[in-house]
Amino acid sequence: MRAVQYNSYGGGPAGLKHVEIPLPTPSKDEILVKLEAASINPFDWKVQKGMLRPLFPRKFPHIPGTDIAGEVTEVGQGVQKFKPGDKIVALVNPFNGGALAEYAVAKESVAASRPSETSASEYAGLPVAGLTALQAVTKSLGIKLDGSGERKNVLITAASGGVGHYAVQLAKLGNTHVTATCGARNLELIKSLGADEVIDYKTPDGAALKSPSGKKYDAVIHCTVGIPWSTFEPNLTMRGKVVDITPSTASMLTFALKKLTFSKKQYVPLVLFPKGEDLKCLVDLVKEGKLRTAIDSKYPLTKAEDAWAKSIDGHATGKIIVEF
Template identity: 50%
Template sequence: MYLLQHVELQVPSPKQDEVLLKMEATSINPFDLRIQKGIVWPFLPRKFPHIPGTYHLSLHLQTLHFSSMPNISNAYFRSSAKEFFVGAGIDAAGEVFEVGSGVKNFKAGDKVVAVLFVSRHSYSSGLCYSDLSASICYMFDNMHQTRVSDTNTSCRHRFKSLAMANYYEYILQRQNICGGGLAEFAVAKENLTVSRPPEVTAFQGAALPIAGLAAHECLIRTPGFNYEKTGQQLNLLITAASGGVGQYAVQLAKLGNAHVTATCGARNLDLVKSLGADEVIDYKTPDGAALKSPSGRKYDAVIHCATGFPWSTFKLNLSTNGKVFDITPTPSVFMTYALQKLTFSKKQFVPLLMTPKKEKLDFLLNLVKEGKIKAVSDSIHPLSKAEEAWAKSIDGHATGKIIVEP
């Protein structure tokens, strides 16, 4: 079982290069769930952006279980294999409440959109022990007590219980994070924050960052694709096109030199068609399961937003140099890609590893402002009922983005 818990913390204080946001909206991304469950550990969150909270604790060498969960973040999630403490919500739309001393481009009252990600890393190692019935947490760093606290704010230290029957060596990776979007306030890095035009609502802003950036990244990595509609027309396949990333992928692809084939469920065929897809296939039909284009086209690129499908299915439908971009890659995708690189394969299964950039987010936000792309909302939930939003995301059949508003 994975748990989401509401807790109260002091309002964060922005550091020199950060802005404090009064949250207006955030959205939930499917990849949040993968990180929560530890599916991509140790690849994430050690080196790449992950769901932001107050701290992230990544335990190596020995699985540790807690009898009392440290109350140190917006929310916590429990896995049978590892413990992750995170505050959920990478996408953020809000109003600047306070700025750090080094911030030059924003002031209190500005409406913004931001991506909330890890800012700092630190490590400690040593021995730890506990009494299984203990209710107070002591982490011993070389036999000296280490306080687990919320260093993103100036709040008081909190101690809980770390339950282990024996001594174990541990390596504890601490990541101080900029705050979570599932909160009333969050802090964001200035270099991942952009101004939100008056024409763009908080909902539109919160629905955009990760989903829009992922779709955009796949397209600009596709050889021959451009937004000027010059050169040869490319044939693209977008799976799960009614989802968060898929909806943007369809719209962005049609702004460029692409013919778009899309898959989705039967109830969303008309929606995906309205977003601009040239061909739409019900994924439950034989052609949908085989990913076959109704017009017999071979795909120059696939933006794979669904789960499943073996490489063999993609390979049959790709052009000579076709690429499949997997937006939520599993370890097997990384292994397939590595083997293909070693064997100089022209057809490749490419795991999407994305580092958000301010200029790319600004580019997409302007497209929203100009009405060239739009956000599709599955549902909007108040922060007090964030569990419902999370459960809907876990279900995996959302149409568009799931939004949470304070």
């Protein structure tokens, strides 16, 4: 099969090599998938940069990527939910990677069926970004997607990014008032996804995270980097909570300090725990027209380096998709 891999840390897009390698074999509880689409996440190139060593990758050469949508061609021992011919979306083991290849293996437990009549690209963005947004909204903030919970005022930073644009839509399903920050060119898109207030992050109010209506935030889903606690703190209610999807060393120190001082205002780092049933929830929302994937751009596997460079640039609107 055709695949894209790299052999060492660093190198950026130029470090990606196109190779021909044998098809992987599904082990116990795994499925083999013929890919139709994959999506690129910042996690992927951060691994290449060595930012997550020594955990990731497990070994070189490494085929990057975790988000896949395609068709099951073979099932391993013990697989019960899927059979050859099923259309699925899945999360590949991030330690091993494998999404930038014509075939990949995934655990049955982190896969979900998807409609065969809809483009695979609509679903390929869901695994990492969609699950992160879902976990932040429902688990970290306790928002109920049926709208039955207490109404909250929520801020979502970098709302036009992969996680952010899903978080806006999911939070709105939960009967919240959503304020979102993004660049000027994406203001209308984020409004169309349901945000009540949208702020250009380059304006003074945007940089200060101030709500146009003057409301303080019960919660923040923080989808970017470089904003200190001192910017969030004055905008939070007494028991306001900041959920950080890309926690840094500095933010972990803030988390520890808030715990030690018994602060009512909380800082919570998010660590993704993917589950197949949560992925199925997202697929169902897409089917019902309640959630959609904003696609920034699509590339063939032969142009994977261009997709990689686009993600590293950091200004993608929604998801970057590689199609097969």
